Amino acid sequence: MSTTRTLDLFIEPERAGSYFTLPFEMPANTARLTLRCRYERRRERPAEGGFRAREEINIVDLGLVAPDGELVGASGSDKSEISVSATEATPGYRPAELVPGQWAILVGAYKVAPEGVRVTYELVFEEKRPRWLRGDLHTHTLASDGVLTAGELAAHALRHGLDFLAVTDHNQMVSAEELPRVEGLALIPGVEWTHYRGHANFLGVGRPYDGSFAAGSLDEARAIFETARSRGALITLNHPFEEICPWGWGFDALPFDCLEVWNGPMREANLRSLGLWQQLLAAGKHVPAVCGSDYHRDRLFQILGGPTLCALAGSASPADILAAARAGCSYMVFAPDGPALEQSPLPGACVRWNETRGLRLEIEGLAAGDQVRVVTAAGSETLGQAAAGGSFAGEYELSGPGFARVEVWREFLPGVPRLPALLANPVYFE
Numbered sequence: 001m002s003t004t005r006t007l008d009l010f011i012e013p014e015r016a017g018s019y020f021t022l023p024f025e026m027p028a029n030t031a032r033l034t035l036r037c038r039y040e041r042r043r044e045r046p047a048e049g050g051f052r053a054r055e056e057i058n059i060v061d062l063g064l065v066a067p068d069g070e071l072v073g074a075s076g077s078d079k080s081e082i083s084v085s086a087t088e089a090t091p092g093y094r095p096a097e098l099v100p101g102q103w104a105i106l107v108g109a110y111k112v113a114p115e116g117v118r119v120t121y122e123l124v125f126e127e128k129r130p131r132w133l134r135g136d137l138h139t140h141t142l143a144s145d146g147v148l149t150a151g152e153l154a155a156h157a158l159r160h161g162l163d164f165l166a167v168t169d170h171n172q173m174v175s176a177e178e179l180p181r182v183e184g185l186a187l188i189p190g191v192e193w194t195h196y197r198g199h200a201n202f203l204g205v206g207r208p209y210d211g212s213f214a215a216g217s218l219d220e221a222r223a224i225f226e227t228a229r230s231r232g233a234l235i236t237l238n239h240p241f242e243e244i245c246p247w248g249w250g251f252d253a254l255p256f257d258c259l260e261v262w263n264g265p266m267r268e269a270n271l272r273s274l275g276l277w278q279q280l281l282a283a284g285k286h287v288p289a290v291c292g293s294d295y296h297r298d299r300l301f302q303i304l305g306g307p308t309l310c311a312l313a314g315s316a317s318p319a320d321i322l323a324a325a326r327a328g329c330s331y332m333v334f335a336p337d338g339p340a341l342e343q344s345p346l347p348g349a350c351v352r353w354n355e356t357r358g359l360r361l362e363i364e365g366l367a368a369g370d371q372v373r374v375v376t377a378a379g380s381e382t383l384g385q386a387a388a389g390g391s392f393a394g395e396y397e398l399s400g401p402g403f404a405r406v407e408v409w410r411e412f413l414p415g416v417p418r419l420p421a422l423l424a425n426p427v428y429f430e
């Protein structure tokens with residue numbers, strides 16, 4: 001869906017040689033803006049000996065200014081059409097979040113014909129269309145103890161079908177500007193706050209806190225977390241039961257947005273995180289779960305996108321991807337090409353029990369023997385088992401208010417007990 005607006009501007013000859021702005025309103029929910037500009041640039045005039053020449057009579061320069069007054073880009077008179085989104089932009093312009101509010105076209109009246117010039121601007125606002133994106137929210141590069149540069153990691157992610165990638169080096173912040181620009185991949189700035197008493201990711205902002213990571217007390221740690229939160233970072237509490245660096249601050253001590261219940265290959269520590277998550281949900285808390293590979297280098301069972309977060313984002317911008325993670329509108333799969341879930345209500349949704357009493361779900365990409373389960377506060381119930389690979393469609397009705405979430409368990413190796421292939425965030429029925 002897109003809407004088009006036209007703005008007409010008449011520039012008097014006296015304004016030649018000056019700059020001015022033409023304000024316009026950016027509608028809410030805009031994914032991409034395309035701006036076209038038309039005017040009579042050249043006119044034919046007779047030349048000597050019966051020839052005709054084309055003479056440049058008007059030159060109007062084009063630029064775009066964000067509501068905060070920052071220049072998004074300027075292209076002189078070189079381009080008559082430009083486009084900007086949160087992830088891509090015409091050369092000369094930078095990708096920008098198209099926040100609703102008053103934006104402006106920067107008009108440069110370089111040359112104006114004696115009779116003046118009429119300029120027509122066409123603005124095309126493409127609406128955001130939520131879609132499922134797949135990515136990894138926890139990775140390391142050479143900047144800490146990984147072996148790849150952010151650029152190498154990004155190329156790897158793109159080849160494996162990921163749509164987004166967060167760079168989260170230990171205590172090493174990175175801004176969006178420092179990250180490479182890769183078409184088709186949203187790179188999310190982040191840092192893994194790494195402390196002897198636990199790790200947490202601060203995602204989406206270049207500088208979540210000032211000073212040192214080395215909190216000497218709970219109060220100092222809280223100050224760091226609160227600053228990160230006030231600067232808009234999404235805080236994920238990482239690998240709470242990891243063998244070497246478990247979470248040692250208690251689960252009520254510091255503010256966080258999401259719990260990383262699945263970190264790297266599925267193992268004992270992750271199954272314990274899953275147990276903690278279930279406990280919190282059963283206690284009536286709304287806790288969105290996320291996952292990340294914690295990729296450092298290729299190792300047995302460790303792959304980029306293992307596990308992969310699938311998030312229903314309004315656009316491919318880091319802000320929209322993180323908003324989906326924050327809302328729990330996501331599910332986790334064991335690898336970039338893991339199963340795909342369609343579910344109603346959506347994961348993360350909060351619905352009224354007397355209006356909606358159950359889930360409808362459809363899962364693609366199952367393997368023979370996969371078990372589809374629904375987990376509520378009362379425990380886990382198997383909805384079905386795939387006889388052959390393929391898809392599953394089913395419904396589940398709750399016997400009372402509470403939460404319900406979908407899981408797929410797979411026997412990855414013959415004889416090895418089933419492990420999660422997919423874990424979805426819950427729907428809350430209140």
Ligand SMILES: [Zn+2]
Nearest residue numbers: 192199238239
């Ligand atoms: Zn860690």
Ligand SMILES: [Zn+2]
Nearest residue numbers: 138140192294
């Ligand atoms: Zn890590």
